[in-house]
Amino acid sequence: MIYTVTFNPSVDYIVQVDDFVPGKINRVKNNYKYPGGKGINVSRVLNNLRVESKALGFIGGFTGNFIKDSLEKDGVYTDFIKVQGDTRINVKLKSNEETEINGVGPDIDDKALDELLKMLKKLGSEDYLVLAGNVQNTLPSDIYAQIQEKLVNNKARVIVDTTGEALTATLKHKPFLIKPNNHELSEIFGVEINTREEIIFYAKRLLDMGAENVIISMAGEGALLVCEEGVYHSAAPKGKVKNSVGAGDSLIGGFLANYCKSLDLIEAFRWGVASGSATAFSLDLCTKDEAERLLAEVKVIKLV
Template sequence: MITTVTLNASIDKAYHMDQPVVGGTVMRVHAVKNSAGGKGLNVARVAKICESTVQATGLVGGFNGSYLEYLTQQDGIMSNFGHIAGETRSCINILDERFSSTEFLEPGCEVSAQELEEYLADFPRIIAQSDVVTISGSLPKGVPTHTYQTLVELCKQANKPVILDTSGEALRLGIAAQPTMIKPNQDEIEALFNISVQSRADVIAAAQRLHQEGIAQVVISLGGDGALLVCEQGTYQAIPPAIEVANTVGCGDSMVAAFAVGFERAMSAPDALVYAVAVASAAAMSSCTGQYDPAHRDEILPKVELHKIA
């Protein structure tokens, strides 16, 4: 079973427009899709499509929190959330022909020290039956930046592989606990090492440095060029075929989900990279965040090129 952690969950509202967005005017939305949101919930849906058993956890509250749990259930995903007094946030993604995707992300309500303490105390029970744990996204107000570090340590104490996908100080402190896998982007690498990345070689060198510091698998997404992986077997790049892109929002979450499936199924790291690039590419072909057509994945998979760089 895969457990996905989303501390700053949300109700995601996708507004599909049939006309370009014009500022300062009244715009009528063509179609709306609501979903249980936050990066970890995207991971959960994609892992479910990959035919894994998935459990979603994190913090939710209020009417939106109840609605989020309902939407999670409708997606066929088990839930085991901690509950807070505040209202779960909403986030809006406007999809139109001119700008493709424009997101409005609410910060989320404040979590009290007692609410967080109760959740952390229950966390070992929540993950007890998990084969792998993913921790994704931002932290809510009131949650200290070292919280992901604590969660990673709890996963390791329970002998669970753990994937951490976040940014900023939460990522820096989380890395100190040596999660099994991280997935920083170029901006996050620059912030971690206080450097300016000028070339692909700089990206590879930084990823290799993170691996040497104790991260078993370091993955760097390269967009249309696929992804890099630094692991015990070496440094690899997987390159997908050309595809027709519909929506890139959540593709990184799809990649995390696929790697979690790889851990669950005991794939080799290079095989998991190929699988993850195929899943992320299929997700880019879907207009819905955290969704993809398995037929697209299966068509792309044999066309992904795997190159060993070092």
């Protein structure tokens, strides 16, 4: 089973406005509400690709109930922990430019955190655990690494998608997969990265630091898979970008949807790139049909 953990879920309120003007009354053309958060996005993509997962994490209030009800209505299994306060609302304003206003989530106390850890201790070697997104400021920045440490004997494959020190702290526990983008890679090492060769050099350093597999997403330049077998590149399929939210989560969802069945890193990488691109070309997360249509365009080339 694939489990996703989202510490700070959200209701993503997407608003489309023609020619948005700050300081004036603007009329909404279209609006949509989706359950959001990186781990939840991965579970939604897996569900769209007909692969089961269970969404874990913390929810509160009427917004938390919306997330749980929406996911379960669509067929996603959930086992959220209720906390005090309301799950946050993130506003995504789409007009001539795309603007995001992200809310603040509720605090997670020690009791709730212990409850999550008890759930995760039941995972075994056949399971996958996705730890995705940023965590609340009230929690330790290395909370993902702390979770890994408690699961080291379970041998579940752990996928980490976060940034900065929260990511690098997990490397000593050898995560199965990490997925920084090229900008986050620059931030990790405190350097300016301008070329593909530089990206490969620093991605290999992440392998040396403990990661088993590294995918570097590079927006319109496609993505790189750096692993023990070598370095692989896939160009991005062609299409009109409509949505930048959730493309990276879709890459992970597409990767896992294939890998849990095939155990083939390269084919899983192809599915990840197709799924991430399909989401970028849609207003919501990709469907199975959309990902499959793009799959034929995804060509993986071994560079090293």
